[in-house]
Amino acid sequence: MPAAVYVGGGDIAVRDLPVPAAGPGEALVEVSHCGICGSDLHLVLEEFARPGSVLGHEWSGTIAAVGDGVIEWEVGTRVVGNPEPGCGECRACRSRRPSVCARRAATDYLAFSGAFCRYKVTPVERLLRIPDGLSTRVAALTEPTAIALHTVNLAAVEPGDRVLVTGAGPVGLLIVAVLVTRGVRDITVSEPSSVRRDRALAVGAMRVISPEELVRPPMGVVVESPVAIAFECSGHADAAESALDQLDFAGTLVFVGTGSKPPRINHNRMIIFELTTIGAYNYDAAGFGPALELLASGALPLDALIESDDVLLDDVIVTMHRLAAGELPGKVMVRPEVSS
Ligand SMILES: [Zn+2]
Ligand SMILES: [Zn+2]
Structure with a gap:
């Protein structure tokens, strides 16, 4: 089968x-589509991935075969993956955060068996059926949608809150779209790329600005239009630092974009305004079910969230560079075929 394989040196080859x-x-799943994630970009372009590995975890597909003892799943069923549940007993699980279960086996971020390829094997207890009426292609957006739901839920946003989102890549856009479904209207998106700013408006942001427009207030003074909650989705240190500066009293900064250079946190500001910072990683205890339901509900602006042109395996690396450069705002779907 064709596969986009990380070959080392920041490169991928079919x-x-x-x-x-x-x-x-287990089931053998024929991959229909697999989204390119920001973590795939870090692993490939920053050369963390192990040569020989196949990346891609945001997949959807159709069961092509089942292993011994599998009776409840049929060939031809359309499926996505579901995350591993936690132990249910540790402190993280008891606070309904199984994605950071303390008893989870240490994640080997490098030993990855992903879905930038035609077929993938998955334990059937990790499968979820795609609802009728939701295309298999769009269902590949389930995992990042589950992340956006988890992030918004952790932040406990209320409809009347004024919100800032820094970074309008695929994650930032999904968070804006989820916020809109929760009735949040006052959403400002800060983003240097004009194509991404335009897309943020298309998914429901009330206003877009470029990062220089975020002012640095004097110590102990709130900005003119402070926000209750800021979602830092860019992974850039300066974006996180200026997001913190925009918070109102008792405001919350949510870190969801990873980056290689850590921000400097102004602890005095955090103390005086009693600010909170949260890290959001992975999914709610309910897994991917609510994300699938939300996608199937039609409440999300899918055409703005997913790039219209799918990418074949031979174009994965070129597309990763374009995503890293901010040229593509929405989620790019890889179709596991090669151009002839
Ligand atoms: Zn992802
Ligand atoms: Zn646990």
């Missing part, structure tokens, strides 16, 4: 790999 076999309790 290779022919054997089709994996579904073992007992």
